[in-house]
Amino acid sequence: MRITPIITAVLSLGVAGAFLAAPANADAPPSTPPSAGAVAPATGTATPAPAPISAPAPAPTPTAGAAPTTSPAPATTSKYLFDDEFDGTTVDTSKWGIVDRGGDASNNEAQCYIPGNVSEADGYLQITSKVDSSCKGYKYTSGMVQWKDFNLTYGTIEIRARQAGGKGSWPAQWLLGADCQAATMTSDENFGGCDWPNPGSDEVDIAEFKSSGPTVNWQNVISGDSGFKTCKPNVSDASENWHVYTLTWHAKTLVWKVDGKTTCTQTEAVPTQPMFLIINNAMGGDGGGAIDGSDFPQTMQVDYVRVSRL
Numbered sequence: 001m002r003i004t005p006i007i008t009a010v011l012s013l014g015v016a017g018a019f020l021a022a023p024a025n026a027d028a029p030p031s032t033p034p035s036a037g038a039v040a041p042a043t044g045t046a047t048p049a050p051a052p053i054s055a056p057a058p059a060p061t062p063t064a065g066a067a068p069t070t071s072p073a074p075a076t077t078s079k080y081l082f083d084d085e086f087d088g089t090t091v092d093t094s095k096w097g098i099v100d101r102g103g104d105a106s107n108n109e110a111q112c113y114i115p116g117n118v119s120e121a122d123g124y125l126q127i128t129s130k131v132d133s134s135c136k137g138y139k140y141t142s143g144m145v146q147w148k149d150f151n152l153t154y155g156t157i158e159i160r161a162r163q164a165g166g167k168g169s170w171p172a173q174w175l176l177g178a179d180c181q182a183a184t185m186t187s188d189e190n191f192g193g194c195d196w197p198n199p200g201s202d203e204v205d206i207a208e209f210k211s212s213g214p215t216v217n218w219q220n221v222i223s224g225d226s227g228f229k230t231c232k233p234n235v236s237d238a239s240e241n242w243h244v245y246t247l248t249w250h251a252k253t254l255v256w257k258v259d260g261k262t263t264c265t266q267t268e269a270v271p272t273q274p275m276f277l278i279i280n281n282a283m284g285g286d287g288g289g290a291i292d293g294s295d296f297p298q299t300m301q302v303d304y305v306r307v308s309r310l
Helices: none
Strands: 082-084 096-098 111-113 118-121 124-131 140-142 144-147 155-162 169-177 203-208 219-222 229-231 243-249 254-258 261-266 275-283 298-308
Touching: 111 275, 124 144, 124 275, 140 275, 155 169, 155 203, 169 298, 203 243, 203 254, 219 261, 229 261, 275 298
Parallel strands: 111 140
Antiparallel strands: 082 298, 096 144, 118 124, 124 140, 124 298, 144 275, 155 243, 155 298, 169 203, 169 275, 203 219, 219 229, 243 254, 254 261
16 A cells, blocks of 8 residues: 655554464363263272172163263364454444544545544445545545454455445555554554554555556555565456455465455565554545546445454
């Protein structure tokens, strides 16, 4: 999402990290229970009587309806490290921070972000962008959410989305280094420990659509002095069609997929520190280009966000 030259990037997007450890492994088998009928050793010195010899007793007849006596099944861990299916009626603010601030100044964005443009309804996260001068100094408003506390190092992120359209839209689902996680909630610049695009504040764009239109998906990584490493696969109009965007992040490789098909692989500038997810639709600026107000309002819809272990 960031396109400012590196020499000025220290003053761009802001966010400072919060870390959440992956859940403890709950797959360990339970300890073996004591054998049924085990008896504690007796004490004292009584002489045992000889055991009588008798025919074996017949097996007991099971009681109708009696529950079998089995060891409890071991607890299982969720398939996902993070999962939101957006099936509720309000955004889950234990998972997501809803941004309320101006657009990123270093990108010359034309909108401000307001919580009122973010909703959850009909099974989707919905982010609306529109002509709106309710923010002082802006002609447009839009929406942005980010992981509130969760971040990860390595894993697979899968997002099903229909992007916002309209001339001037700049929709994206992207990762930013966790050193930026706190500050980006309130700052439109790199404050509070964020040092874009250096390690800990670097960037990976899972899906990004700029002024080149809704059929060109920019898949980028930038870390340190790497510059942007970019693939630009074509997709059917992302503002009219649903697509599944997937990033698999290994220690030395980034692999992007669209609808299950590999579209980009990068082995340079691969981040090694925790990152968090941002979902937003910027307007205008260096990435969105000229805005045609008559094309708005526009709404991005996200069906789900799922994060799994490698």
